[in-house]
Amino acid sequence: xxxxxxxxxxxxxxxxxxxxxxxxxxxxxxxxxxxxxxxxxxxxxxxxxxxxxxxxxxxxxxxxxxxxxxxxxxxxxxxxxxxxxxxxxxxxxxxxxxxxxxxxxxxxxxxxxxxxxxxxxxxxxxxxxxxxxxxxxxxxxxxxxxxxxxxxxxxxxxxxxxxxxxxxxxxxxxxxxxxxxxxxxxxxxxxxxxxxxxxxxxxxxxxxxxxxxxxxxxxxxxx
Numbered sequence: 001x002x003x004x005x006x007x008x009x010x011x012x013x014x015x016x017x018x019x020x021x022x023x024x025x026x027x028x029x030x031x032x033x034x035x036x037x038x039x040x041x042x043x044x045x046x047x048x049x050x051x052x053x054x055x056x057x058x059x060x061x062x063x064x065x066x067x068x069x070x071x072x073x074x075x076x077x078x079x080x081x082x083x084x085x086x087x088x089x090x091x092x093x094x095x096x097x098x099x100x101x102x103x104x105x106x107x108x109x110x111x112x113x114x115x116x117x118x119x120x121x122x123x124x125x126x127x128x129x130x131x132x133x134x135x136x137x138x139x140x141x142x143x144x145x146x147x148x149x150x151x152x153x154x155x156x157x158x159x160x161x162x163x164x165x166x167x168x169x170x171x172x173x174x175x176x177x178x179x180x181x182x183x184x185x186x187x188x189x190x191x192x193x194x195x196x197x198x199x200x201x202x203x204x205x206x207x208x209x210x211x212x213x214x215x216x217x218x219x220x221x222x223x
Contacts, residue, residue: 005031005050006118009041009068010057010084015107019055022111026118038063038071045076053122056101058085058092069099080121093128103127110157112174116164151192158185162202 004027008019013036020032033048035041038060045051054072058065065083072081080102085092088106096104102121105114117127151159154175161171172182186198193204 003027003029003031004052004122005033005048007033007035007041007044007048007051007054009035009038009054009060011036011059011061015057019114022114023118025111025115037061038068041068042071042075045072045079051076051079053118054079054081056081056083058083058096066095066099069096069101073100082117082121082127097126097128113160116160119164152188155185155188155192158182159189159201159205162186162189162198163205 006023008016008023010016010019016034016036020034023030023032033044033051035044039062041054041056045054056065056068056072060068063071065085069081069083072079081100082103082105083096083101084105084107086107088104093104103117103126105117105127109117120127154177157175158171161174166174168179168182168186172179175182186201189201190196190198193201195201195204
């Protein structure tokens with residue numbers, strides 16, 4: 001079985017160390033390469049043709065993430081790049097996806113969100129957090145004029161995990177909440193999407209813009 005090899009590009013050593021630890025949740029044998037700037041990242045990518053993924057910070061000392069995406073795209077067009085940012089916003093998400101990013105995640109996200117995003121990207125999908133699909137007035141990443149459902153943060157957490165195929169028991173363990181609490185959030189999601197089952201929630205979420213199909217209008221700009 002192939003061992004995953006992921007390149008982490010961030011100029012903060014503590015962030016890189018934290019990401020390296022989280023990535024162990026994918027595979028204990030994972031190989032994590034680190035770069036504090038784009039110059040070193042490009043060198044590592046050139047010398048490791050078997051890279052599976054790059055986690056790329058937007059704010060880097062020698063080049064911003066969008067410019068780095070262009071360089072990676074020209075030199076390694078098949079290499080997926082998951083963009084990270086401490087200050088994400090829908091406009092930046094649009095620009096990153098248009099520049100070739102395979103996904104976008106805020107640094108304030110939870111560990112399981114990062115792992116879910118990585119699994120999705122490695123499967124050939126595009127990942128964008130639900131909260132970055134929405135801006136005031138309902139004009140988010142999915143497109144102006146589309147009214148997005150309003151979720152609480154915990155409902156967002158539960159929906160992430162439903163989309164990842166998790167059972168109620170797994171969700172309760174990952175979120176450290178009671179099974180009954182998870183059931184309540186799932187019930188709320190059923191009401192929000194106007195459906196009767198968990199499967200229908202996932203299907204409705206797919207239709208309304210919470211998986212790769214929802215981002216086709218954006219990714220078609222550059223992919």
